[in-house]
Amino acid sequence: VGVASGTSLAFVILVGSAFLIDREFRRLLLGKTGILYGAVVIFYTWMGWRLFGNSINWIMTDLSVCLWLIAGLAMFRIIANSYRPKIQLTSLVSVSTVFIYYSISLQAERMNALDSAGLQARIIDWNTWAYSSLLLPLTGIALGVLCRQGWFWTISILGLVAIQLYSLGFIGATRSVTLSVLTVVIFSAFGLSYPISNGALTTKSSLKQPKRLIYLLFLIGIFLLVAVFFINFEQLFADLFQNSLIFERLFNPDHSTARASELRIEEAIGGLQVLQDEIEFLFGKGLGSTFFSVLGYEINAFHIGVLTFLLKGGLIMFGFVVF
Numbered sequence: 001v002g003v004a005s006g007t008s009l010a011f012v013i014l015v016g017s018a019f020l021i022d023r024e025f026r027r028l029l030l031g032k033t034g035i036l037y038g039a040v041v042i043f044y045t046w047m048g049w050r051l052f053g054n055s056i057n058w059i060m061t062d063l064s065v066c067l068w069l070i071a072g073l074a075m076f077r078i079i080a081n082s083y084r085p086k087i088q089l090t091s092l093v094s095v096s097t098v099f100i101y102y103s104i105s106l107q108a109e110r111m112n113a114l115d116s117a118g119l120q121a122r123i124i125d126w127n128t129w130a131y132s133s134l135l136l137p138l139t140g141i142a143l144g145v146l147c148r149q150g151w152f153w154t155i156s157i158l159g160l161v162a163i164q165l166y167s168l169g170f171i172g173a174t175r176s177v178t179l180s181v182l183t184v185v186i187f188s189a190f191g192l193s194y195p196i197s198n199g200a201l202t203t204k205s206s207l208k209q210p211k212r213l214i215y216l217l218f219l220i221g222i223f224l225l226v227a228v229f230f231i232n233f234e235q236l237f238a239d240l241f242q243n244s245l246i247f248e249r250l251f252n253p254d255h256s257t258a259r260a261s262e263l264r265i266e267e268a269i270g271g272l273q274v275l276q277d278e279i280e281f282l283f284g285k286g287l288g289s290t291f292f293s294v295l296g297y298e299i300n301a302f303h304i305g306v307l308t309f310l311l312k313g314g315l316i317m318f319g320f321v322v323f
Contacts, residue, residue, distance in 0.1 A: 011071050018074035025077040029070070041066045041287075044313060048286025058300050059288030062312065066287070072137060086149060090156060093142050096135045097160045101167045103128040108171065122173045132168055132177060136184055139164070143188035148196070161185060264303045266294045271302055271311060284314035 018025040028034055045063060048054040075092075082088040107125040108117045117123045139161060146153040161181065169178035194201045271291040275281050289312050290300045301308045310318040 011067065014071045014074045014078070018077045022077045022081055025074060028073070044284070044286045044317075045288075046286075047283070048288040048312075052285050052289065054286060054288030054290070056288070058290055061300060062287035075138075076141065086146060086153060089138070089142050089145060090153070093135065093138050093157065093160050096131075096138070097163050097167075100128050100132055100135070101163055104167045104171055117171045123171045124174070125172075128168075132164070133180070135164070136180055139181070140184045140188055143185065144191050147188070147192055263294055268302055268304050268307055270294055272307065275311070275314075280314065282314045282316060284310065284312045284317060287312060 019029065041063070045059060048059050048062075049056070079085050079088050079092070103125050104123055107128075108121075108123045111121060111123065139157075142157050143161070146157040165178065165181055168174050169181065191201070194204070196202070271293070274285065274289070274291045288300070290298050291311070293299050302311070306318070306321065309321045
């Protein structure tokens with residue numbers, strides 16, 4: 001109850017503050033986009049509640065996800081309008097990253113696995129793992145903004161990303177988090193190749209400029225020379241990565257990992273069987289819809305996450321999200 005109350009209060013403060021101080025947020029929330037989004041959420045909430053009789057608790061869980069999209073936008077607008085946006089954004093990512101590392105470290109201490117963390121023991125704190133996914137959009141924004149502000153800010157944000165990868169990728173040996181963070185970094189790097197003019201991204205990538213390509217190739221060449229002539233690179237790679245659990249889970253999947261992948265496919269097939277006719281396939285079963293997983297308990301989302309939109313919103317919502 002205390003956590004729910006605190007979450008609701010945080011939502012009210014974020015959205016209320018952004019609504020009061022930011023005209024762009026008010027325009028978006030009260031404009032066509034905001035009204036359309038609200039209508040869609042209300043429609044699928046009504047569908048789950050009245051047509052399919054879904055549990056109120058599950059409906060509230062799904063509804064909170066929809067509403068926190070608005071809260072995330074509010075957070076971004078507050079940061080953009082803050083007195084020192086770079087410091088505010090860095091602080092948010094820093095505090096969240098330190099919280100994740102601290103929580104994972106406490107879990108390792110509780111498991112008496114400080115020395116074997118990431119090597120023989122996976123240190124998983126599911127609450128922290130779920131919380132880390134909320135940090136990904138902020139990390140992407142921070143990379144796109146701070147890496148344009150000079151070496152100090154660039155090193156700061158890349159250091160925070162490294163801590164995230166170490167905490168959740170290396171110590172937690174979690175493939176999804178590792179790949180998600182790396183995906184954010186890669187796409188942010190592509191975004192950085194487009195220069196800004198009058199506060200907006202231009203449409204011509206600077207990577208196409210010969211000077212930039214030469215500079216990039218020069219840096220890669222220096223890295224390779226250092227790796228070949230000054231470092232026993234193979235041994236360094238083995239010590240830092242190859243002997244870790246995340247390497248095994250990514251490149252040497254054992255029988256249990258392969259079975260886990262099979263279970264996700266079986267879960268998807270079984271879960272989608274709750275859509276029994278053409279109407280349900282077209283419109284879904286609304287917010288709060290659930291199914292019994294092959295693991296033996298009721299859940300409201302697939303491990304293959306995008307299929308959740310097919311369950312709750314049918315082909316209409318699924319097609320829109322995929323597009």
